[in-house]
Amino acid sequence: MAIKAIMCDIDGTLLSSKGYVTDKTVEMIKKAREKGILFGLSTGRDVNSIQTLLKDWHIDGLVDLIVGTGGAEIYDYTLNISKAQYPLDGESINLK
Numbered sequence: 781m782a783i784k785a786i787m788c789d790i791d792g793t794l795l796s797s798k799g800y801v802t803d804k805t806v807e808m809i810k811k812a813r814e815k816g817i818l819f820g821l822s823t824g825r826d827v828n829s830i831q832t833l834l835k836d837w838h839i840d841g842l843v844d845l846i847v848g849t850g851g852a853e854i855y856d857y858t859l860n861i862s863k864a865q866y867p868l869d870g871e872s873i874n875l876k
Contacts, residue, residue, distance in 0.1 A: 783817050785819070785845070786819050789822060794837075801838055821845070827864075831855070852866055
């Protein structure tokens with residue numbers, strides 16, 4: 781079975797306990813991408829906040845896809861597609 785993509789959570793997974801991506805992790809992401817494996821982030825954080833932090837985390841240009849806000853937002857760098865959907869409306873909530 782060929783691996784096509786690696787999706788990674790951020791907090792407590794990708795980031796070290798000090799809040800950054802280690803050099804070894806960056807190296808492994810680069811090696812995976814050299815093999816044609818896409819690398820993405822899947823998080824509860826919103827896409828925009830992730831995009832502003834990629835450079836600080838030293839993974840700017842290494843992320844192919846972001847799935848944010850618990851799946852409600854997607855940004856695909858390979859296809860240059862951004863989508864967001866928040867389908868919950870007031871009629872769906874019964875507060876009684």
